Structures are given as structure tokens and as C-alpha cells.
Amino acid sequence: MQIMVNDNHHDVTATTLAALLEELGYDAKARIATAVEGAFVPAGRRAAQPLREGARVEILAPMQGG
Amino acid sequence: MTLFYGTALTSRLMLGTAQYPSPEILSDAVRRAGAGVVTVSLRREAAGSRAGEAFWNLIRELDVPVLPNTAGCHTVREAVTTAQMAREVFGTDWIKLEVIGESDTLQPDMFALVEAARILVEDGFRVFPYMTEDLVGAERLLRAGCEVLMPWGAPIGSGKGLNNLFGLRALRAHFPDVPMVVDAGIGVPSHAAQAMELGYDAVLINTAVAKAGNPAEMARAFALAVEAGRMAYVADPMEERDMAVPSTPVIGQAVL
Numbered sequence: 481m482q483i484m485v486n487d488n489h490h491d492v493t494a495t496t497l498a499a500l501l502e503e504l505g506y507d508a509k510a511r512i513a514t515a516v517e518g519a520f521v522p523a524g525r526r527a528a529q530p531l532r533e534g535a536r537v538e539i540l541a542p543m544q545g546g
Numbered sequence: 547m548t549l550f551y552g553t554a555l556t557s558r559l560m561l562g563t564a565q566y567p568s569p570e571i572l573s574d575a576v577r578r579a580g581a582g583v584v585t586v587s588l589r590r591e592a593a594g595s596r597a598g599e600a601f602w603n604l605i606r607e608l609d610v611p612v613l614p615n616t617a618g619c620h621t622v623r624e625a626v627t628t629a630q631m632a633r634e635v636f637g638t639d640w641i642k643l644e645v646i647g648e649s650d651t652l653q654p655d656m657f658a659l660v661e662a663a664r665i666l667v668e669d670g671f672r673v674f675p676y677m678t679e680d681l682v683g684a685e686r687l688l689r690a691g692c693e694v695l696m697p698w699g700a701p702i703g704s705g706k707g708l709n710n711l712f713g714l715r716a717l718r719a720h721f722p723d724v725p726m727v728v729d730a731g732i733g734v735p736s737h738a739a740q741a742m743e744l745g746y747d748a749v750l751i752n753t754a755v756a757k758a759g760n761p762a763e764m765a766r767a768f769a770l771a772v773e774a775g776r777m778a779y780v781a782d783p784m785e786e787r788d789m790a791v792p793s794t795p796v797i798g799q800a801v802l
Contacts, residue, residue, distance in 0.1 A: 486590040505593035511602055512591060513631035518623060520630035538590065540631055541598025542605070544572070545587025545615045546562030546702070546752035 484536045497521055497529035500537065512541050548725050548747040550694055551640065551672040553611070555582030558742065559772045560613065560727065561765065562752025569604050571761050576608050579765035585613045585642055585750065588632055613674060615642040620655070625662045629671060641666060642696065642729075644676045651701045652730075656683040660690055667691030676729055679713035681720055688724065695724055696750065699741065700731025703753045707737035711744075718745045735764075735771030742775025743783060 483490050483500065494500040497514060506512065514521045515538040521529045531537070547554040561581035566572035576584055586605060591598045605612060614632035619625040622645065629641045645662055647655025654677050663673045667690055675687050679697040687695060697717055700706035708714055709731065718726065728741040729750040738749045751768055758764035 486592070510591075511599055511635055513588065513635045515627050515631060518627055520627050520634075522634060538631075540588040540628075540635070541591035541595070542602040542635055543587050543589035543598065544562075544564040544566075544601060545585050545617055546564045546750075 481533050483531060486539055495531055496527055497531060498526040500531060512539050514539055550725050557582035558748040558776055559769050560585065560748055560750040561755060564752055565756035566761055573604060573608060574762035575755055575765040576610060578762045579769050581610055583613045584610045585615050586636060587615050587617050588628060588635060612636050612638060613640050613642050616644045619644060620646050622658050622662045626665050629666055639670055640672050640674065642674045642676060654678055656680055660686045663687055663692050664690040679710055679717050681717060684717060684721060696727045696729040698730040699728045699737065702730040704731050705733025705754055706731050707733055708740055714744055735767045738768055739771040739775035742772055743778050745779050
């Protein structure tokens with residue numbers, strides 16, 4: 481299944497957000513936040529968050545800011 | 547002491563964490579500033595990258611309250627989602643809400659800002675809205691539930707200082723009890739002192755420190771200016787006059 485992660489194409493077998501993070505190699509304890517189709521998905525709901533073909537996923541981490 | 551959503555800060559100088567030459571210089575600058583708050587943000591992270599974790603560890607070591615921002619957001623939806631993601635990552639319900647309406651000036655979109663603020667306040671956020679000095683916009687933001695306002699001094703990163711002194715004075719006078727922070731456009735410590743002399747409760751600086759030849763030294767200079775400006779405001783400055791008035795008494799002056 482084709483998924484867009486941070487604007488990059490990925491061909492994955494995962495069908496949930498939690499499975500996607502694992503398949504892409506994100507550390508389970510990584511300090512990241514996730515959104516699917518522009519909507520925030522809290523960490524506790526990633527396992528129940530389904531992914532459809534072509535889904536847009538954002539994975540963000542802390543950075544410097546003004 | 548001014549309270550920002552019930553919290554007394556240790557300093558009236560808020561410092562951004564972007565654009566420093568190195569993490570070490572950033573840490574030095576925050577310490578030398580004695581910053582009361584540091585602002586932070588979010589970015590895309592690839593699997594296996596440790597950049598976000600490293601930055602977060604650096605910030606935690608500084609032991610200064612963090613104020614996450616929604617920099618780069620142009621719509622209500624982007625700003626709300628970014629705020630929600632920031633709350634989870636940084637573990638705070640404080641958010642510096644930026645909704646940009648115009649790319650050349652990075653001027654806040656006041657209409658979208660009010661809408662995003664309303665949604666976020668209802669969702670339990672404590673919103674620090676980055677705004678123009680617009681009085682009506684300020685009223686709407688307060689009605690939306692904001693308890694702090696952050697008017698710009700000048701466009702972000704411009705270093706032009708307080709572009710609209712009349713507007714900033716009027717804003718301060720209209721809402722004397724609302725904690726207000728001049729955010730953006732401050733270039734040198736005298737601009738920060740001026741904002742504090744007007745009665746603003748704090749200033750937020752980033753580029754002016756990060757892009758200085760010696761950021762840590764400039765951070766200290768800003769800290770002193772903020773303290774001096776605040777002290778001057780509390781001491782109640784004299785009224786400006788158009789005509790000269792002799793400071794040396796004229797009574798008893800010799801006629802020669």
C-alpha cells in the first residue's frame with residue numbers, strides 16, 4: 481500500500497499508524513507526534529488508527545523555534 | 547509580579563531557540579539571558595534521526611519553561627493540529643499561536659488567529675496569540691479566551707524595533723490588566739527597553755540574539771535592557787514636553 485509520510489512515498493504493508501511507525505523503524509519511545517490527513521492522532525490512539533491507500537501521514541519531533 | 551496563565555516567570559525576557567551557530571552557543575545564550583521562557587517548535591523527523599531527541603534533551607537541561615509555537619502555519623486547521631501535536635510532544639498546554647496571513651511580512655492573519663484561538667481555548671490550551679497591534683483584534687482574542695496578548699513590534703526577523711509606537715501605547719492603555727509581550731521585530735536592546743518602558747510585561751527575542759556576532763553577550767545585554775526598562779516603567783517616567791524648561795532653578799539668579 482502506498483502511504484505519504486512527511487511528503488515522501490512509502491510502499492508499506494502496515495494498515496494502522498502504530499504498525500506504520502514500527503515498519504518504518506521509528507523507536508517505540510521516540511519523542512514524536514503524529515497526524516493523519518491533517519488531523520492529530522494522539523500516541524494512545526495510533527494502534528487503532530487505520531490507514532487507507534494514499535493516506536497522508538505527518539511525523540514531527542521537537543526542533544528549535546522562535 | 548506579572549502572571550502568565552497563573553505562572554510567575556523568573557524573567558521578563560523570553561528567548562527563541564532558533565538560528566544559533568551551535569547548540570552550545572544556544573545554551574550559553576539562554577543562561578546569560580536568564581530567560582524566563584524559551585520558545586520551541588516541531589519539524590518533520592525521519593526514522594532513526596536523533597535530532598529531535600537531542601534538541602529536547604538540551605532544552606530539558608536548561609530547565610526553563612517552554613513555549614511551543616505554531617510557526618509556519620497559514621490556516622486555522624494547520625495551527626490547531628500543530629498545537630495539538632506540540633502539546634503531546636512538549637507536555638505543556640501553553641502555545642504561542644501563529645497563523646501567518648502574508649508571506650513577505652509574516653503578518654498575522656487576525657481573522658484566522660481569533661478562530662484558531664477559540665478552538666484551542668475550548669480544547670484546554672493556554673494561548674499566547676502572535677498578533678498585530680490591532681485593538682479590535684485584541685478584544686476578539688480576549689473574548690475568545692486568551693489571557694495573554696503578543697503584539698508584534700515589527701515583522702519577524704526584521705530588527706526594526708517598535709514600528710508603531712502609537713499603536714502599542716494604545717493597546718497597553720486599553721488593556722491595562724492583560725499580560726502583554728512584544729514579540730518580533732526587536733533588533734537591539736534599546737528596542738526591548740523601550741517596550742518595557744511602555745509598560746509591556748515581557749519581550750520575546752530570537753533573531754537579534756541568535757544572529758549577533760556574540761549571541762551570549764547580546765543575550766546578557768538584552769537581559770539588562772529588559773530589567774532597566776521595567777524598572778523605569780515602575781519608577782513612572784516624566785512627561786515629554788515640547789519646550790525647554792530649565793532644570794537649574796532660576797530664583798536667585800544673578801543679573802550681570
